[in-house]
């Protein structure tokens with residue numbers, strides 16, 4: 142299937158690791174050029190070297206509005222356009238702490254990176270995206286946008302906010318084919334999930350729950366970036382092996 146990404150330029154935040162890195166590789170494999178944005182300079186430079194002339198890396202923290210705007214503009218200048226934005230930069234925050242133990246600073250940091258970071262990325266990409274024939278934004282939300290596990294209050298709150306940010310942006314930007322969607326995966330095998338769940342180099346073994354790969358998520362993201370999903374807008378693509386669909390009815 143031709144996904145129509147051969148002349149596209151896509152910005153990926155959080156591109157230096159995990160899901161963002163898989164998205165960057167998958168987008169380049171489909172012919173897109175990619176602007177990689179991350180605060181991890183060494184890993185971002187390494188990925189840009191691996192991807193070659195189809196990629197440029199610009200170091201920026203997504204909570205630093207000036208640095209992020211300059212990074213977005215640098216990608217637009219390098220490749221002459223921006224057609225899509227994929228917001229993967231995120232943190233899990235104080236994993237395992239109950240609400241009464243969480244500092245307001247930690248709560249605010251999770252919201253700042255996961256929610257404000259996505260807002261700022263879209264805010265500064267919009268004027269470039271408006272020149273595209275098929276502008277698309279994909280936010281990395283989570284199954285935590287819908288359901289919650291204990292010990293993850295700030296993260297759950299941030300992912301719920303990203304779901305509604307997706308809908309709000311899709312309505313706010315709904316003109317000339319502009320689309321905003323999000324992907325909501327359950328556990329993905331990335332450094333973030335491994336650190337939170339204490340998974341070492343031995344891997345997941347029989348974890349007792351399904352685990353997907355960053356490449357699984359990247360395929361969903363590439364589809365939502367692509368004009369192949371042209372009628373899909375304001376949508377949350379839940380990739381959770383069907384957990385959300387299960388009723389508590391004992392049958």
Ligand SMILES: NC(=O)c1ccc[n+]([C@@H]2O[C@H](COP(=O)([O-])OP(=O)(O)OC[C@H]3O[C@@H](n4cnc5c(N)ncnc54)[C@H](O)[C@@H]3O)[C@@H](O)[C@H]2O)c1
Nearest residue numbers: 155157158159160180202203230231283328329331333334
């Ligand atoms: N791993 C999972 O199980 C899972 C499940 C659902 C959703 N997600 C979401 O997917 C996204 C990617 O997560 P991942 O698992 O690949 O994590 P990861 O830790 O492997 O990668 C996150 C990347 O974001 C970057 N980053 C973090 N804060 C940043 C900041 N302030 N500015 C710029 N870059 C920053 C990091 O440097 C890193 O490269 C996150 O939004 C996460 O919440 C992950």
